[in-house]
Amino acid sequence: MNQSFELTPTRLRELRAFAAAARRLNFSRAALEVGCTPSVLSRRIAALEEVVGARLFLRTTRRMALTRRGEQLFAQWQRMEAVMTDLAAGLRPPDGELAGRLCVHLPASYGRYRIAPLLAGFMCEHPGVRIEAVYDDAYVDMVAGRVDLAVRVGRLDDVQLVARRVGTMRxxxxxxxxxxxxxxxxxxxxxxxxxxxxxxxxxxxxxxxxxxxxxxxxxxxxxxxxxxxxxxxxxxxxxxxxxxxxxxxxxxxxxxxxxxxxxxxxxxxxxAFPVHLLWLPGADRTPALRRLIDYLSGAMMRT
CATH class of the missing domain: 3.40.190.290 (D-Maltodextrin-Binding Protein; domain 2)
Known part of the structure; x- marks a missing residue:
C-alpha cells in the first residue's frame, strides 16, 4: 500500500487546511481558522495536491474557485465531518444523561421479588439506559457471559470479582x-x-x-x-x-x-445468607454501571 494515502496526522492537517480554504475561498481567512500562517496553509494544500495528483483550486489575483477534483474532495470531506460529528455526539449523551446497555444477572426468585422493582425504578430515572436482566440461580462466568453486574446470595467463591455487601437474606x-x-x-x-x-x-x-x-x-x-x-x-x-x-x-x-x-x-x-453485588475490576468506571451499583446499594441497604 502507498503510504502517502494513509490518513496520518500530517495528511489530516492538510485536509483540514484544504477544507477551510474550500469553505472560505480565501487563504488568509482559512489560515486564521486553522491557526497557521497563509504560507503554511499554502504549503499544506500544495502537498495535498501532490498526493491527489491534481490541482484543487483555480486562483487568480482577484478570484479563487475549486476545481472539479477539488469539489469532489470537499464533498467527501463534508461527509466525513458529518460522520465524525455523529460519532462525537454518541460518545457523550446529551445533557449528561446516562446511556448504554448493561447485562445484570440475578437469582431467579430473589431477583424477581427484590431486584426487579428496583431495576424498574432505576430505568424510569434513566431512560437512556438499556438493561438485559437474566434471572437464573445457576452460577455465571461474568467474563464469558458478558455480565456487567451480578447479585449473589450466599458465600462468594470468585475472589477476582469486586464485591459490595448490600444485605442479608433470612x-x-x-x-x-x-x-x-x-x-x-x-x-x-x-x-x-x-x-x-x-x-x-x-x-x-x-x-x-x-x-x-x-x-x-x-x-x-x-x-x-x-x-x-x-x-x-x-x-x-x-x-x-x-x-x-x-x-x-x-x-x-x-x-x-x-x-x-x-x-x-x-x-x-x-x-442467614449475605447478599452481594459483584462486578469485574474496573467495570464501574462506566457511568451507567457505577450509578446502578450506587442505586441498588442504597435501596437494598435501606430495607
Missing amino acids: YFPCASPAYLASAPALVEPADLKAHRCIAFSGYRRGTLWSFSRQRQRRPVRIDPVMTCNDSQAIRDAVLAGVGIGLQGEYMAAGLVAEGRLVEVLPDWQLT
Missing part, C-alpha cells in the same frame, strides 16, 4: 394453617422428621437444615416428599398444604402477616 420454615391443623406436634427441630418436608435443590446444605438458638445447634436431616429448584414453586406447594418448606423472608413475610402461612419453629434460626 430463610425460615413455614407451612399453611391447613397443614398444621392435622400435622404432628412441632416444638423442636428434630420433630421435622415426622413431617412432610419440601426441599429446595438450590440450598447449599441440601436436606440438612441446621438450626440454632443462642448457643444451641440442632442440625436435622429431612426426608423430603418433594424436591424443587424453584422457590416460587415451593411457596405454591406450601400454600396448597403439601408440607413444610423453607422460604426467603422477602417472599414469605407478607404471607405470614396475612395469615396464609405460619412460620414454624420461630425460636430457632437457620443461617
Whole structure:
C-alpha cells in the first residue's frame, strides 16, 4: 500500500487546511481558522495536491474557485465531518444523561421479588439506559457471559470479582394453617422428621437444615416428599398444604402477616445468607454501571 494515502496526522492537517480554504475561498481567512500562517496553509494544500495528483483550486489575483477534483474532495470531506460529528455526539449523551446497555444477572426468585422493582425504578430515572436482566440461580462466568453486574446470595467463591455487601437474606420454615391443623406436634427441630418436608435443590446444605438458638445447634436431616429448584414453586406447594418448606423472608413475610402461612419453629434460626453485588475490576468506571451499583446499594441497604 502507498503510504502517502494513509490518513496520518500530517495528511489530516492538510485536509483540514484544504477544507477551510474550500469553505472560505480565501487563504488568509482559512489560515486564521486553522491557526497557521497563509504560507503554511499554502504549503499544506500544495502537498495535498501532490498526493491527489491534481490541482484543487483555480486562483487568480482577484478570484479563487475549486476545481472539479477539488469539489469532489470537499464533498467527501463534508461527509466525513458529518460522520465524525455523529460519532462525537454518541460518545457523550446529551445533557449528561446516562446511556448504554448493561447485562445484570440475578437469582431467579430473589431477583424477581427484590431486584426487579428496583431495576424498574432505576430505568424510569434513566431512560437512556438499556438493561438485559437474566434471572437464573445457576452460577455465571461474568467474563464469558458478558455480565456487567451480578447479585449473589450466599458465600462468594470468585475472589477476582469486586464485591459490595448490600444485605442479608433470612430463610425460615413455614407451612399453611391447613397443614398444621392435622400435622404432628412441632416444638423442636428434630420433630421435622415426622413431617412432610419440601426441599429446595438450590440450598447449599441440601436436606440438612441446621438450626440454632443462642448457643444451641440442632442440625436435622429431612426426608423430603418433594424436591424443587424453584422457590416460587415451593411457596405454591406450601400454600396448597403439601408440607413444610423453607422460604426467603422477602417472599414469605407478607404471607405470614396475612395469615396464609405460619412460620414454624420461630425460636430457632437457620443461617442467614449475605447478599452481594459483584462486578469485574474496573467495570464501574462506566457511568451507567457505577450509578446502578450506587442505586441498588442504597435501596437494598435501606430495607
